[in-house]
Amino acid sequence: MASPGKPSESVLSSGLTIEGKIEGNGNVRVAGRFKGNVNVKGEFTVESGASVHGEVRADSVLVGGEVRGQIVATSRVEFKETGTLIGDLKAGSLAVAAGSKMRGKVEFGWKEGEIEDAPPMEGGGLSATR
Template identity: 40%
Template sequence: MSKKENGYSEDVSILSDGVNIEGKITSNGNVRIDGKIIGDVSVKGNLTLGNSAEIKGEVTAKNMTASGKVEGILKIEDKLTLESTCVIKGDIITKILVIEEGAKFDGKSSMTQSSSYSSTSSTNAAD
């Protein structure tokens, strides 16, 4: 298993269409999901959801590109891309949010900044 300088594996784990999982999924690398997951998904690398993917649970990842369906909270560290076939029911927390025409999103979104930016803002607000 090879690792990048950022600490997560370059390898990609694939959960194919037809795979149904109930439970928590964690990965130190990149993951592509085309199946159905009932439970939380935590990925230290990039997460890709194909058109047939369905997740019910909390999703955390470094970056995420979604074409499938998610019902739950999405906590994406850097960039979340909702492609035209994507359906999201739940709240989104991310730094960068890209929503393509046709994507459906029902929930709240919060655009977060790095922790150093937040502490600087808090310090300046107190002055």
């Protein structure tokens, strides 16, 4: 049970593979493998060695493993040195550690609320290929 004032956290443990959809409030941490779309009000974390294949929408996203699909974060996306994204990214702010990898179009710097009104990435986003 979550402490008062502290958001709850759900964990997909390493060694587990799940296919489906994740929706809700609170923080979610993936240490295993997940295939499907994610839509959470809170922080979504992909641990080192974990993978997510699908669209990820959250307030903030921390990538330490691999994401294949679009990431949309109203607040922040942070890549750890082991983080990999193959897909497009839209975020309020972006932090990228040396050693991380991205292939796709990137948009960041939008204020909260503006991100969904941002023009589509078709030709308008920057390519972030390393």
